[in-house]
Amino acid sequence: xxxxxVMVGVLAVVLGIGVFAMLKTGGASASDAAxxxxxxxxxxxxxxxxxxxxxxxxxxxxxLDFECPVCATFATLQMPTIxxxxxxxxxxxxxxxxxxxxxxxxxxxxAHAAQCAGAQGRYFQMQDQLFSHHQWAQTxxxxxxxxxxxxxxxxxxxxxxxACMEAGRYAGRIEYSRQxxxxxxxxxxxxxFANGTKLFNGLRRLPNSDDFKSLVDSIxxxxxxxxxxxxxxx
Amino acid sequence: xxxxxxxxxxxxxxxxxxxxxxxxxxGFGGAIKCGASGGCETVQxxxxxxxxxxxVAFYGVVGYLAVLIAALVSLRPAALAQPGWDRLVLGLAxxxxxxxxxxxxxxxxxxxxxxxxxVGSAVIITAIWIVSIAALRRPSPxxxxxxxxxxxx
Numbered sequence: 001x002x003x004x005x006v007m008v009g010v011l012a013v014v015l016g017i018g019v020f021a022m023l024k025t026g027g028a029s030a031s032d033a034a035x036x037x038x039x040x041x042x043x044x045x046x047x048x049x050x051x052x053x054x055x056x057x058x059x060x061x062x063x064l065d066f067e068c069p070v071c072a073t074f075a076t077l078q079m080p081t082i083x084x085x086x087x088x089x090x091x092x093x094x095x096x097x098x099x100x101x102x103x104x105x106x107x108x109x110x111a112h113a114a115q116c117a118g119a120q121g122r123y124f125q126m127q128d129q130l131f132s133h134h135q136w137a138q139t140x141x142x143x144x145x146x147x148x149x150x151x152x153x154x155x156x157x158x159x160x161x162x163a164c165m166e167a168g169r170y171a172g173r174i175e176y177s178r179q180x181x182x183x184x185x186x187x188x189x190x191x192x193f194a195n196g197t198k199l200f201n202g203l204r205r206l207p208n209s210d211d212f213k214s215l216v217d218s219i220x221x222x223x224x225x226x227x228x229x230x231x232x233x234x
Numbered sequence: 235x236x237x238x239x240x241x242x243x244x245x246x247x248x249x250x251x252x253x254x255x256x257x258x259x260x261g262f263g264g265a266i267k268c269g270a271s272g273g274c275e276t277v278q279x280x281x282x283x284x285x286x287x288x289x290v291a292f293y294g295v296v297g298y299l300a301v302l303i304a305a306l307v308s309l310r311p312a313a314l315a316q317p318g319w320d321r322l323v324l325g326l327a328x329x330x331x332x333x334x335x336x337x338x339x340x341x342x343x344x345x346x347x348x349x350x351x352x353v354g355s356a357v358i359i360t361a362i363w364i365v366s367i368a369a370l371r372r373p374s375p376x377x378x379x380x381x382x383x384x385x386x387x
Contacts, residue, residue: 004309008243008306011247012246012250015250016250019253019257022254023258025267163347166274
């Protein structure tokens with residue numbers, strides 16, 4: 001009988017320590033699901049969120065890493081002008097693909113936060129928040145709480161966001177995008193492609209809005225004229 | 235006696251499972267530990283996570299605590315021959331099983347998410363229920379020669 005009570009006592013202590021440890025380190029599992037590489041790669045036919053018109057003559061694909069400071073600089077300093085000059089004018093469509101670099105601890109987690117916001121139609125708002133509050137990438141601290149705040153500021157429903165992040169719902173999609181970038185010989189971020197051709201190979205600096213304007217204008221100038229639209233058949 | 239000991243150990247484990255969920259519902263700790271499949275946060279943040287104004291896990295804490303106390307008290311030498319304790323535990327476990335069945339229905343058909351901790355609790359309370367039935371069906375131990383005056387209400 002005494003042995004039984006000792007067993008009960010020991011079990012109670014072990015379980016108590018377990019509960020305390022789980023409360024103390026709460027959120028690590030959720031981070032693991034969204035922040036780590038997934039066990040399987042998922043091709044869900046998703047090829048990135050896009051800005052611009054479907055029939056734009058030039059499509060720019062950008063492989064980006066949310067923790068990369070250069071990507072943040074490009075997004076905050078160059079993209080507003082590019083959006084104004086090329087995207088809203090219908091000259092170019094911009095496609096964002098994830099390319100989380102292994103040297104960045106929370107890059108997948110940030111990409112996942114953007115995807116979970118995107119599931120609620122708030123991808124671009126979340127992307128803006130992640131890049132304009134980029135100090136999270138310098139602190140090295142777990143940004144889970146900050147990302148929730150940024151998601152809330154982006155107009156995201158937090159219950160659905162939390163469930164999405166906890167489940168790591170888009171981890172496979174992000175890994176698919178990364179592997180796609182690897183196959184296309186993406187060697188850093190940001191890396192750009194225009195209508196399938198890798199850009200700025202020899203450039204030793206971050207491309208700016210003028211570079212893109214020249215490039216897009218040049219592609220459009222050298223494109224064969226589109227055939228006249230024919231009436232649709234029924 | 236073995237049945238009652240098993241019930242006490244199961245109730246102790248269930249108590250800590252419910253305690254963890256309750257403390258999380260009260261805001262202690264960060265995101266709930268649930269593994270990669272998720273579901274716990276969805277369940278915990280759903281409208282069904284609160285029952286009669288209190289977190290569902292609170293009822294689990296109270297229920298498991300009641301079973302644990304009953305099982306430990308029933309292990310006193312004076313109570314070993316009294317089947318009333320087994321009936322009491324079976325009654326408490328039956329309440330728990332019914333409540334768990336309701337919660338599992340809510341998870342499967344209303345929330346469309348499954349929480350691993352809830353599944354764990356469901357397994358524990360079902361095990362307690364089965365063991366308490368087995369305890370009631372076991373042959374009665376020989377009565378003590380000393381007269382007993384204590385009874386379970």
